[in-house]
Amino acid sequence: xxxxxxxxxxxxxxxxxxxxxxxxxxxxxxxxxxxxxxxxxxxxxxxxxxxxxxxxxxxxxxxxxxxxxxxxxxxxxxxxxxxxxxxxxxxxxxxxxxxxxxxxxxxxxxxxxxxxxxxxxxxxxxxxxxxxxxxxxxxxxxxxxxxxxxxxxxxx
Numbered sequence: 709x710x711x712x713x714x715x716x717x718x719x720x721x722x723x724x725x726x727x728x729x730x731x732x733x734x735x736x737x738x739x740x741x742x743x744x745x746x747x748x749x750x751x752x753x754x755x756x757x758x759x760x761x762x763x764x765x766x767x768x769x770x771x772x773x774x775x776x777x778x779x780x781x782x783x784x785x786x787x788x789x790x791x792x793x794x795x796x797x798x799x800x801x802x803x804x805x806x807x808x809x810x811x812x813x814x815x816x817x818x819x820x821x822x823x824x825x826x827x828x829x830x831x832x833x834x835x836x837x838x839x840x841x842x843x844x845x846x847x848x849x850x851x852x853x854x855x856x857x858x859x860x861x862x863x864x
Contacts, residue, residue, distance in 0.1 A: 726787015808847025
């Protein structure tokens with residue numbers, strides 16, 4: 709396979725795997741929020757709205773739709789990173805660890821920079837652990853999905 713074809717294939721597989729990882733993270737965070745009695749996170753939507761300059765929404769339904777679109781778009785898009793790591797020859801487990809570290813670290817920098825959340829050093833330890841857990845679920849599910857997709861395509 710040519711280099712450009714390998715990268716394109718890896719990006720495509722990463723997008724699909726990122727979607728699967730987002731689904732897994734959605735399940736884990738939904739269960740956790742119900743168990744703890746907290747509202748679902750709107751951080752991705754608030755960050756996206758801020759970056760795009762969206763100050764308000766027509767109604768709560770529009771805001772909820774935007775929240776879902778932001779959540780799924782963000783997680784699916786981050787799957788590309790896993791694909792690029794594979795295209796660069798990073799072994800699967802290391803790619804999953806690097807991918808998980810990259811997405812969680814990015815959130816830890818971006819959300820405070822956008823004034824969406826305070827830096828994690830000001831969070832209760834339990835909240836840091838829960839956030840890390842959900843991002844770990846995402847990364848592992850994305851990694852597993854990526855490898856399953858790759859093995860179905862005859863790739864190692």
